[in-house]
Every structure is written in structure tokens, then in C-alpha cells.
Amino acid sequence: MRAARLIRMALLLQSTPGLTAAELARELEISERTVIRDVQALxxxxxxxxxxxxxxxxxxxAPGHRTRLTTLHPSEAETLYLSGLPTALRDLGLSDAAGTARLKLSATLLPSLREAADSSTRRFHLDAPAWFREPSAPELLPDLARAxxxxxxxxxxxxxPGSGPGPVRRVxxxxxxxxxxxxYLVGRLPGRTGYRTFRADRITALGTPPxxxxxxxxxxxxxxxxxxxxxxxxxxLLRATVTLRLTPEGLRRLPAVTDRGAAERALAAAPPPAPDGRVTLALAVESEEVAFAELSSLGAEAEVLAPPTLRTRFARQARALAGLYPDEDHGPPPRTGTGQR
Incomplete structure (x- = not known):
């Protein structure tokens, strides 16, 4: 974002006077021509x-000059107020600190910019949790944040999962x-190389050694x-492979019904289409159970060729559906029950 880059350029010049266009370009990862345009904008x-x-x-x-946020454009002030997730700050125990910081920022802005910044909070809200999931912050999260x-x-x-707490470890x-x-907590075990990832809601008995x-x-x-x-x-997560024959419509819809990265890799490695336009490919999936749930939405646009157990399952589903939805040209299904003559 250009606004952030301009602020960074001004702060760089404030902390390190005499930077050349080449040095600024290298520090900001832009071209020297862009440096010149940004200087003109400042x-x-x-x-x-x-x-x-x-x-x-x-x-x-200029000697004695200190960069201030009063030179921000209203849209830039609005953008600053969008930084950070409200729910994340609350979970980390930083809501009060964030509120105080915003008040201090507001106090440094011109009246017109304060109105622009406040308007952003009335128009935009960032909601991190996924749908159909009740957000819950681990009780120990603020303590982890302080450490x-x-x-x-x-x-x-x-x-x-499926077991009790393990031995106490230092991270x-x-x-x-x-x-x-x-x-998630990303940490390193002392004396070990590499980093490990832990779900914060599975952390228990947290302590901070002196x-x-x-x-x-x-x-x-x-x-x-x-x-x-x-x-x-x-x-x-992708531990199984399914061989599919897809119509052009099935090819188009595949990334939307399964893991997008797996679908893109399968499409990139697939051979050219057959004369009827269908393509046979190998798709990495989490399991046959997951593949059945995902690929069922493609209907007749996808034919499972392997593994045989999954193909049999789709064939069984097809027969069951045919029984529920018979061809209307052949009339309704026979009536059953005590009322039948």
C-alpha cells in the first residue's frame, strides 16, 4: 500500500538522513523512479x-522537522484504524491497550482526519472465526501473550486428541x-533445532519458570x-488418491468442491482431454469418506475409476437415487402397502 510506504520513507529519512535514491529503493523494495515519485508525493x-x-x-x-500523522490523507487515516482484529486483541488481553492507542492516535490527527478515521470503524469490521463455529479464546491465551x-x-x-495431557515440557x-x-502457538524447544506448532486450546497447566x-x-x-x-x-492431510474421469464442467467445478491446491496440482499433471472432452486425473484426498462427500456434489460430471471400493460406493448411491427418481417416461413407481390391489 502506497500510504504505508510513504510513511515508512518519511521515517527512514527522519532516522537516517542522507539516504540516496538507490538506498531508499533497496530498503523499500521499489524502483528508483518510484522513489522519486514518492518523494514528490511527500x-x-x-x-x-x-x-x-x-x-x-x-x-x-528539513532541520528540526519530525514526521507527524497530521499530514495523512483521510483515506490513509481510515486505513490505520482498520489494522488489527478486534476479536484477536480481545483474546490476547490487549483490548484496553488498543483502545488507548487509538485515543492517542486520534489526539494527534487534525479534526477532519479524526472524522475519517472514526468513520472506518462504523463501516468495516474484521471477523476472524469461520462460519458455523462458536469462537472461544483459550483461557491461557493472555498468559501466553505476556510470555x-x-x-x-x-x-x-x-x-x-483422544488422550490426556502429556508430560510437562518447556517451550x-x-x-x-x-x-x-x-x-496456535509457534515455539522452539530449548536445545533443539526447528520450530513446533501447538494448538493453544490444548495447552494446560501453564507456568513461567523464573x-x-x-x-x-x-x-x-x-x-x-x-x-x-x-x-x-x-x-x-491428503493421504489417499482417487482416479477420476471428468467432463469439462467437472474440471471447472473441481477446485470449488475439494482442496484447491490438490485440485490445481491434479489438473496441472493431467493428460490432454480425450476425444469426448473428458479428462482422467489422479486427485489427492484426505480419505475415501471425505472424497465421497466432496465429489458427490459433482454428480454425473465426475466418474470415479479407482479405488474400487469408492467406485462401488458411488454405484450404490447411483442405484439408490435412480430408485428415488425413476424416469418419468416409464410412469411412477409401483404402489406398495395394504391399499394396493
Whole structure:
């Protein structure tokens, strides 16, 4: 977003005067031409950015100038007020702090910008939990968040599905992630390499040992880790393979009824269509049970070729449906019961 980039550029010039266009381009990951346009935009907004040539040149702010949010455009102030999820802040025990921060931000804005920022909260609301799921925050989540902020190790027991809590372990917390209404803790076991992910609602008996302060690995990137972890986790769920023959309409609808990534990989690896336009492909699925539920919605647009057990199940369903919906050209089904003559 350009507004955020302009703010970052002004703060960079405030903290490091004399940055060249090439240095700003490298820091902001943009072209030098874009740097020039952004500098002009800052100047138009009233930020006194000056440039100088030569060995001591570069871009600088006017002496004594400090960047303030009063130079924001109304739409930029609105965007700032959209940052953060209200439910996530509440779950983490940060609602009061977030409210105080917004009040302080409002106090620094011009009256016109305060109105623009307040209007965004009346028009937009970010709701993290998925549909058909009652959101619930783990009771220990605020304690995990406090340990996370303080870089303090925690000790807890972890209950896996179908079993009671396991042994108490020590974990160095590196991040909390909210995914579809479920909180996850990303941490590292002391003395071990790599990071592990724990569902926060399965953490019990949380404690913070007095000697728990640790030094975070500076290279750890929570967003990058979560993206990679999510991709690996999704692949582990796909434990079975189904061979399908799909019509063109079935091909079009496949990504909407099953795992989109699995569907895209199956479509990319599929051979060219047969003369009748149908395509045979191998689709990775979670299980035959899940495949039956997902592929049933495609109806006659998909034919299951393998495994035989799943094909038999679809054949049985087809016969049952044919009995419920007979061809009208052959008349209604025979009547049954005591009233039949």
C-alpha cells in the first residue's frame, strides 16, 4: 500500500538522513523512479524533503522537522484504524491497550482526519472465526501473550486428541497465530533445532519458570514460517488418491468442491482431454469418506475409476437415487402397502 510506504520513507529519512535514491529503493523494495515519485508525493503533502547531489548528498528532511500523522490523507487515516482484529486483541488481553492507542492516535490527527478515521470503524469490521463455529479464546491465551512479549519460556502439558495431557515440557514462544478462529502457538524447544506448532486450546497447566528468559533468533520470520508450515500440514492431510474421469464442467467445478491446491496440482499433471472432452486425473484426498462427500456434489460430471471400493460406493448411491427418481417416461413407481390391489 502506497500510504504505508510513504510513511515508512518519511521515517527512514527522519532516522537516517542522507539516504540516496538507490538506498531508499533497496530498503523499500521499489524502483528508483518510484522513489522519486514518492518523494514528490511527500513534498506535495507538506513534508519538507530536500535532495542534494555529491558525496554528501541524498535525501534529507528539513532541520528540526519530525514526521507527524497530521499530514495523512483521510483515506490513509481510515486505513490505520482498520489494522488489527478486534476479536484477536480481545483474546490476547490487549483490548484496553488498543483502545488507548487509538485515543492517542486520534489526539494527534487534525479534526477532519479524526472524522475519517472514526468513520472506518462504523463501516468495516474484521471477523476472524469461520462460519458455523462458536469462537472461544483459550483461557491461557493472555498468559501466553505476556510470555511472548517478554521473551520468557513457558512450561505446559499438551493434550493431544483422544488422550490426556502429556508430560510437562518447556517451550520458548516465538509467535501466536489466529487461523480460522483457532489460536496456535509457534515455539522452539530449548536445545533443539526447528520450530513446533501447538494448538493453544490444548495447552494446560501453564507456568513461567523464573529462569525462562531467552534470546530470540533474530532471523525468525513468523509469517514465512506459518506459510510454509500451513502448506506442509495441508499435504499431510491428503493421504489417499482417487482416479477420476471428468467432463469439462467437472474440471471447472473441481477446485470449488475439494482442496484447491490438490485440485490445481491434479489438473496441472493431467493428460490432454480425450476425444469426448473428458479428462482422467489422479486427485489427492484426505480419505475415501471425505472424497465421497466432496465429489458427490459433482454428480454425473465426475466418474470415479479407482479405488474400487469408492467406485462401488458411488454405484450404490447411483442405484439408490435412480430408485428415488425413476424416469418419468416409464410412469411412477409401483404402489406398495395394504391399499394396493
Amino acid at each position: 513534498q506535495a503533502a507538506g513534508v519538507p524533503v530536500h535532495s542534494a547531489r555529491g558525496r554528501a548528498g541524498g535525501y534529507r528532511l 511472548l512479549w517478554a521473551d520468557r519460556a513457558v512450561e505446559f502439558a499438551y493434550a493431544r 520458548e514462544p516465538y509467535g501466536l497465530v489466529l487461523k480460522a478462529g483457532v489460536w 529462569d525462562g528468559v531467552f534470546t530470540r533468533a533474530p532471523a525468525f520470520d513468523l509469517a514465512a514460517y506459518w506459510q510454509e508450515h500451513s502448506a506442509r500440514f495441508a499435504l499431510t
